[in-house]
Amino acid sequence: MLPLLNGMFSIAIMDLRSKKLYLARDRFGIKPLYYSCTDQNILFASELKCFIQFEEFKRKLDIDAFNARLIFSRPSSKVLLHNVKMMDPGQALCMEMDGKISIWNYFDIDSYERDPSKFKNIEDAIASFDEVLINAVQRQLVSDVKVGCQVSGGIDSTIVSYYANKIKGKNLEDGVSIIDDAGNDGEEYYINQVGINLGLDLHKFKLTEKFFLDNYENLVWYNDAPLYKPFFTSFYKLTQGAKKYVTVLMSGEGSDEIAGGYGRFAAGVYQPFLSQFGTSSRKIKSYKSYAEYAVMTDSTITGFTTKGYTGAQNLIDEQIDIFNHFRGSNFTKQLKFETMCRLPESFMRQDKMSMANSIENRVPLVDNEVVDFIMELPEEMLLRFKKFSPTQLSDNPFEWVQGKFIFKELCAKKFGYDFAYRKKAIMVFDERNMLASDGFRELFYENILPSMQKRDLVDVGYIKSLYENVQKISKNEFNCMWRAVGLETWCQLFLDKKNI
Numbered sequence: 001m002l003p004l005l006n007g008m009f010s011i012a013i014m015d016l017r018s019k020k021l022y023l024a025r026d027r028f029g030i031k032p033l034y035y036s037c038t039d040q041n042i043l044f045a046s047e048l049k050c051f052i053q054f055e056e057f058k059r060k061l062d063i064d065a066f067n068a069r070l071i072f073s074r075p076s077s078k079v080l081l082h083n084v085k086m087m088d089p090g091q092a093l094c095m096e097m098d099g100k101i102s103i104w105n106y107f108d109i110d111s112y113e114r115d116p117s118k119f120k121n122i123e124d125a126i127a128s129f130d131e132v133l134i135n136a137v138q139r140q141l142v143s144d145v146k147v148g149c150q151v152s153g154g155i156d157s158t159i160v161s162y163y164a165n166k167i168k169g170k171n172l173e174d175g176v177s178i179i180d181d182a183g184n185d186g187e188e189y190y191i192n193q194v195g196i197n198l199g200l201d202l203h204k205f206k207l208t209e210k211f212f213l214d215n216y217e218n219l220v221w222y223n224d225a226p227l228y229k230p231f232f233t234s235f236y237k238l239t240q241g242a243k244k245y246v247t248v249l250m251s252g253e254g255s256d257e258i259a260g261g262y263g264r265f266a267a268g269v270y271q272p273f274l275s276q277f278g279t280s281s282r283k284i285k286s287y288k289s290y291a292e293y294a295v296m297t298d299s300t301i302t303g304f305t306t307k308g309y310t311g312a313q314n315l316i317d318e319q320i321d322i323f324n325h326f327r328g329s330n331f332t333k334q335l336k337f338e339t340m341c342r343l344p345e346s347f348m349r350q351d352k353m354s355m356a357n358s359i360e361n362r363v364p365l366v367d368n369e370v371v372d373f374i375m376e377l378p379e380e381m382l383l384r385f386k387k388f389s390p391t392q393l394s395d396n397p398f399e400w401v402q403g404k405f406i407f408k409e410l411c412a413k414k415f416g417y418d419f420a421y422r423k424k425a426i427m428v429f430d431e432r433n434m435l436a437s438d439g440f441r442e443l444f445y446e447n448i449l450p451s452m453q454k455r456d457l458v459d460v461g462y463i464k465s466l467y468e469n470v471q472k473i474s475k476n477e478f479n480c481m482w483r484a485v486g487l488e489t490w491c492q493l494f495l496d497k498k499n500i
Contacts, residue, residue, distance in 0.1 A: 002092060002106040006139070006368040008351075010046050010087075021095045027107040028254070028366050029076065029089030029344030031351060032224075036084045040099035047352070048224035051084055052494060058082070059495045066457070067306055068315050070483050073228055073299040074345035080225065080490060089344055109336050110327050112375035125381055126410050129373060133410075136367035137163035140250060148174035148246035150238070151202065153190035155404075155411040155420055156252025156261075160364055162414055164250050165198040175200035176242040176249065178207060178234045180429055190419065197415065205241040207234045207429060213439040217500045221493050222356040223349060226486025230431040235350060239357040249359055253350060254366035257338040258374050259404040260331065260382050264297040266401035268334060269383070290330040291323040292316075294337055304480050306457045331379055339371075374406075381406050432478065436470050444485070451496075452488045 008030035013022040023044055025033040035044040036051055043051055051057050065078035079086050087093065090107030119125040141147060141164060149161040149172070165172050175195055179188045188204070195202040212233045219227060219236055227233065242249055256262050271286070271293045287293040295316060296302075305312050322341060326333040347363065354361040364370070374382070386402050402408065402421075412420035434440065444467060453460050466473050466481035473481070492498040 008363070012044060019097045022092065023087060023095075024092040024106070025087040025089060027090040027368070028339065028347070028371070030347045030363060030366065032344075032348045033087040034079065034084050035087065035093065036081075037099075037101065038083070042095050042101075048079065048081060048084065049221065049494070051081060052497075059497075061491065061495060063306060063309070064311060064315065066487060067309050067312060069226060069487060070305055070458075070480075071301055071312060071315060072319075073479070074342040076341065076345035076348065080487075081494065089340055109340055109375070110325075112336075112372070114328070114332065114378060115376050116378045118376060118378070119381070122381055122406065122409060125377065125406060126413070129406055129410060132369055132373045133159065133364075134163050134166065136364045136370050137250070138167050139367065140362045140364040141167055143248050145247035146174070146245070147172065147248040147250065148176060148242060149200070149250045150252065151175040151177045151191050151194050151200065152252070153177075153187035153194065154252065154424055155407055156255045156365060158194050158252070158415060158419075159407065159411055160250050160252045161194060161198055161200070163364075165200070170199075172198075173201050174242075174245045175202045176238055176245070177202060177204045178238050179204045180206070187424070190422075193419070194415075203241060203245055205237055207231070207237050209434045209437055209439070211237055212434055213437070213443070216440075216443070217489060217493065217498075219353070220486065220489045221500060223352050225348075226483065226490050228345075228349065230434060230482065231429050232349060232353075234429070235353040236356065239354040239359040239361075243357050243359055247358070247360065249354065249361050251350065251361050251363050252365055253346060253361075253363045254343060255404060255407055257343040257346075258335060258366065258371055259407055260335055261404035261407070262298075262338075263403075264294075265331065265334060265383060265403045266399075267297075268293060268330060269401050272330075289320075291320045291333075294323050294330075294334045295319040298342065299476075299479050301476060301480050301483070304458075304462075304484075307459070329379065331383055332375075335375070335382075377406065432470050435467070435482075447492075448485055448488050451492055452484070455488065455491060458484050 002024055007026065009026045010031040010033035011024045015022065021042065023033060023035060025031065032046050033044065034048055034051070035042055043054065045051065052059055060082035062080055062082040065080045068075040068078040069080070077086055077088065088105070090105050091103060092106050093101060093103045095101050119128070137160060149164055150157050151161055161175060177191045179191065180186050191202065191204070212230060215233060215236060219233055239249070268290065271290055287296065302312065319341070323333055323337045326336040328336070350361050382405055383401065383403050384405050385400055408420045449460065449464060452458065452463065463481055463484045466477050470478065470481070493500065
């Protein structure tokens with residue numbers, strides 16, 4: 001049955017006839033599902049905070065998971081509470097009355113194989129993709145409550161909004177967006193263009209320093225984990241505003257992982273070449289293998305762990321082994337790795353932030369048939385060099401390669417080449433100024449730092465020095481400081497029973 005299901009779910013079924021309990025998580029990890037086994041009992045929930053409501057459950061930190069969250073930006077399989085595990089995407093579990101547990105994968109992303117002969121050209125592929133997408137969005141639009149769209153100005157949310165509008169017409173009224181202070185120089189200009197073209201009533205919200213400070217600890221509680229970046233408070237702000245207008249939101253999440261949209265996919269084209277020469281600098285690094293490159297990108301930090309911890313390389317090697325397990329080219333392996341190991345963390349963040357505001361977040365770009373289509377495409381329809389002569393390219397060779405090609409070509413047909421191929425503007429939200437504000441400074445010195453010193457897990461002096469120079473430290477140092485702060489906040493809420 002499970003391989004036939006399409007969409008997001010965490011399922012628990014108790015078969016009273018066979019006296020067996022079944023748990024299952026959707027194939028791409030859109031919905032979370034945790035479990036914990038003690039003697040012949042099993043606890044399971046979609047939120048981590050449920051486990052600590054049981055008096056007999058021992059609140060203990062998993063030190064490997066703590067270090068994984070210092071090292072990696074999205075260690076989705078690592079759970080900070082000791083003796084709590086997370087079901088992997090596409091995984092099922094059966095527990096019998098005698099306590100015997102069996103676990104298996106009902107979905108294997110490695111079953112996909114590229115078909116170079118599937119389409120004669122990109123035009124034929126786009127025509128088929130158009131049909132796949134409209135069917136996927138139509139399935140996700142089924143609802144007995146009001147549906148709206150996230151509108152970020154990017155191609156993913158724009159494509160989803162386009163098809164939703166095509167299907168529902170005037171019945172799709174509302175779009176919601178987070179905007180910054182950049183005006184027409186930022187993404188708001190493109191957000192407005194999408195709203196005008198589709199006839200949406202746009203509701204735009206700004207993330208402020210006060211909103212972040214008022215909600216920071218609550219968001220760690222809702223998220224069951226530290227916030228990946230301060231800016232991700234914006235998703236809670238977005239759904240808080242959205243609930244005034246809709247109950248279901250259509251999102252463009254997922255296409256960057258399944259189709260190679262991030263810059264690290266494009267930069268990966270150069271890694272075998274760079275590694276031959278051992279080239280390494282602040283901006284350009286070489287790696288021992290492509291697997292190491294894929295694992296170490298996405299803001300991976302080395303050299304900062306808990307005191308006396310010796311397992312950092314083991315955590316990295318574990319990820320490298322997962323990458324090497326996949327079949328295909330380096331690019332295809334990276335797609336599979338990102339989809340199964342990193343994307344679930346992004347899904348959980350969106351799911352928990354939206355559900356905290358009673359909003360259901362749907363992701364049609366990871367519909368089964370969409371992923372089937374993308375994973376069987378010839379690679380050159382996803383990743384290729386731009387269609388320009390060398391004199392028209394930028395002086396940064398890492399921008400010459402174009403990822404997520406079929407998405408951009410499709411979007412260009414609907415909204416124009418300039419819209420689809422522009423360089424996306426950076427959201428103007430100064431995280432450093434926000435953390436240096438009087439409000440967060442008070443929280444840091446009166447709450448976070450003293451508790452961090454008592455816990456004595458990390459080098460508190462180092463974190464203090466980073467915070468005191470937050471405006472000047474490097475991006476890597478900022479991430480290091482922010483992760484330590486977030487983990488301390490989590491420990492206070494989930495281990496120390498701090499009231500919020």
